[in-house]
Each structure stands twice: as C-alpha cells, then as structure tokens.
Amino acid sequence: MNAATEFPADLRHAVTQLKNEGIVVSATLLPEVASTNSWAMERLKLSAAEGANRATDIPLGLDQLPHLVIAGKQTAGRGRQGRSWLSSDDSLTFSLVLPNASLLLPIAVGVAITSALESSVEQPIGIKWPNDIVIQSATDGVWRKAAGVLIETVQTQARETTSDGGVVLGVGVNLNRCPRDLPNGGLAATSLSAASKRLEPLDRAEILVQLVTCILDLASGLPWQTHSVLEAFRKRCVLTGHAVRVQRVPGSGADELTGCCQGIDSEGNLTVSTPEGDHTIASGEVLRTRWSVG
Numbered sequence: 001m002n003a004a005t006e007f008p009a010d011l012r013h014a015v016t017q018l019k020n021e022g023i024v025v026s027a028t029l030l031p032e033v034a035s036t037n038s039w040a041m042e043r044l045k046l047s048a049a050e051g052a053n054r055a056t057d058i059p060l061g062l063d064q065l066p067h068l069v070i071a072g073k074q075t076a077g078r079g080r081q082g083r084s085w086l087s088s089d090d091s092l093t094f095s096l097v098l099p100n101a102s103l104l105l106p107i108a109v110g111v112a113i114t115s116a117l118e119s120s121v122e123q124p125i126g127i128k129w130p131n132d133i134v135i136q137s138a139t140d141g142v143w144r145k146a147a148g149v150l151i152e153t154v155q156t157q158a159r160e161t162t163s164d165g166g167v168v169l170g171v172g173v174n175l176n177r178c179p180r181d182l183p184n185g186g187l188a189a190t191s192l193s194a195a196s197k198r199l200e201p202l203d204r205a206e207i208l209v210q211l212v213t214c215i216l217d218l219a220s221g222l223p224w225q226t227h228s229v230l231e232a233f234r235k236r237c238v239l240t241g242h243a244v245r246v247q248r249v250p251g252s253g254a255d256e257l258t259g260c261c262q263g264i265d266s267e268g269n270l271t272v273s274t275p276e277g278d279h280t281i282a283s284g285e286v287l288r289t290r291w292s293v294g
Contacts (some may be wrong), residue, residue, distance in 0.1 A: 008072045015208075017209055028068070035170075064097075066096055068097075104267070110133065112211075112219070123195045125146075125195075129237060130270075131148075133148070144189055145190065146192055151170070174192065242260070246284050257274065259273050
C-alpha cells in the first residue's frame, strides 16, 4: 500500500480510542471509498438476506454493532435529497451502523452533533430541521451549513416477517476548508474553522471522538430521554418563527407548502402554520436557504 492510499494515522488512533473505551464495538477503516453509507448498507443487506454466503460475503452482524465506518477519502458521498458530499483532509466523513432506530433518531442526532461541536466554534450553532447543522455568520447573521446527516434503514424479510435490520447514520463535517471552496447545493456552506477564528487547523481526530461519543450516548438514551431531546432541539432550531417553504416527499400530501414554522411536535415532525390551518411535516425539504436575525 503506498502512502497515498494509507489510512490517516490520526484517525486510526481515534478509532482505537473509541474501541478501547467501549464506545463502538467494531470499526472499518477505509483509505478511500465511494460512500461510507453505501459500504455499510451493502454489508447490512448481506446480514439481512437469507442464504448469504458467509464464507465470501462480509456481513455486519448485530454482535458487531455499533459499528463505525470511516474513510480517509470519500469520492461519491451521498447527502439528503440526493445531494453529493465529498471529503478530503479538510473534512470528516463517517457512518455509524446501529441495530435499530427510534423515530426520534434524526432529531437526536442533530442535538448530539451541535452539543459535540459547540465548544469548537465561537459563533452560534443551530439545527435546520431535520438535522442540517448550521452556524450563524458574525458579519451578516446568515445561517450556513457546516455538517449534514443521512440516515438509511435496512429492512429484513425473513420468511413472513419484516423488521428493521439495522440503521446506517452518515455524518459529514466541513472542518478546515475555506468557505469559498465549499459546494453550495441548497444552503450556503461554511466550515468549523471559519467559525472558530483559530489560526491552527482543528484536530479532526479529537472531533471524531467527540461526535461519535455524543451521537451514540444520545441514541442509546432514547426513548427515555425523549423530553430532553425535544427541548434541546427546540432551543437550537433556526426555523422557528420564520417563514418557510417546504417540499414534501411524494405521497405525503401537497407538493409544496408555504407558511410560518412553529417548531417541532412531540414526534419530531415539523409544524407549519398557514392561513388554512396548521400542517405537520413528517419528512420533506425546507427550501428557504437564508435565515438571519431580525
């Protein structure tokens, strides 16, 4: 293996720490991969499929979860709504494989990531529903995206039953990249370093440990931490009180809805008020891209 394809030593040490402390049960370190989420989904599907060849296939069993998949470089990463998310030395991309998921997992992940990152930035950090992590600019008050999440579920179909076969939770964070070099695919982008005003680059290994620890701690606490998770999200939600335009997913009602965001309900759904009444959005995309103070 040449130097260009070796897995970064700093991230290798961070993964070892996470395993030694019992935060994750197992891990896969990939020098380069198209998508950590796609890699994990393929292995979960092998585990869920009856008749998979365990001698030649590499499944992920329940005894290996939570499992961390991390790449030194990601060349075809996927975000929500089909967007791409690439990685480099200036960013951090990884996926966590969990045995099952609470309905509030998307909300809890956003809370966990902001909790893990808030000490690394000097500007306010918040959440754009359901779990885009945004940081407010000190110059114009606009919220810009610094991290994103993609959650996918594998369904098992064994004989006549169907159940969750596992959940893949992908995270991408802009660490030290200059904002002008970041893609602008929906929300204006920023990076943690741009919001920290630090002269030295942020330590991605340290941030990886903080993120994985916070995410798994909060995920394992559901559902008995439901109230505290909902309240924490409401305090961090940057949409509440603002006019929003929401594109619903096909089959969930009207294609597009415009109104005033009222926050989230007890199940983590977005609530939007319109002249015709209040609407509950279980899944969809908030299309408005600029939120500022005042």
